Amino acid sequence: QVQLQESGPGLVKPSETLSLTCTVSGGSVRSDIYYLSWIRQPPGKGLEWIGYIYYSGSTNYNPSLKSRVTMSVDTSKNQFSLRLSSVTAADTAVYYCASKRSDHLAHPYDYWGQGTLVTVSS
């Protein structure tokens, strides 16, 4: 069974860069799961898709965040990562990594990490 686990600092200062890593177990980012994604949820609010990276390195980011987002994948470690620059309090949220069991873009997200709360505060 594929499992995803987020890791990274829980507190980031305003204007700095948020960095998170998602470690995949029970499957390979090269062959078992697809569209390695990040989705966030501000406290008490709904879900927002941040973007995805394919194992080949191709990416697609939410236009509203595109200028600040960078995603990468390390197939040797079975991990993928998110960097969000110039953060503000509005970026405070629970960040989930998620992926699909199908290579079909329209397939939903089957696998989710437990989520990690990142607070932006000085």
Add this chain to the structure above:
Amino acid sequence: QSALTQPASVSGSPGQSITISCTGTSSDVGGYNYVSWYQQHPGKAPKLIIYDVNTRPSGVSNRFSGSKSGNTASLTISGLQAEDEADYYCTSYTSTSTDLVFGGGTKLTVL
């Protein structure tokens, strides 16, 4: 403001049925049969309960069902149980530049 519109809250008594609507446009809900629904309990990650409008993943109760008419999709939960109390989010594939769009979420209260 979310791309897909859901009611903020719905409620029902145990044993009853409820329906949650999800309204989009012809660029998402109305244009494709790729609507999904997620259930989220407090402090937990979303769980996929319906995909491709009306398909249940393995292990999901058949009390959950989905449908679509035009630009509006619906999730119906029959035989409400206390454990169904949660937030529900719809999503749809979209022809715009993003991967998918989410609804704003609906809080289900089991009275």
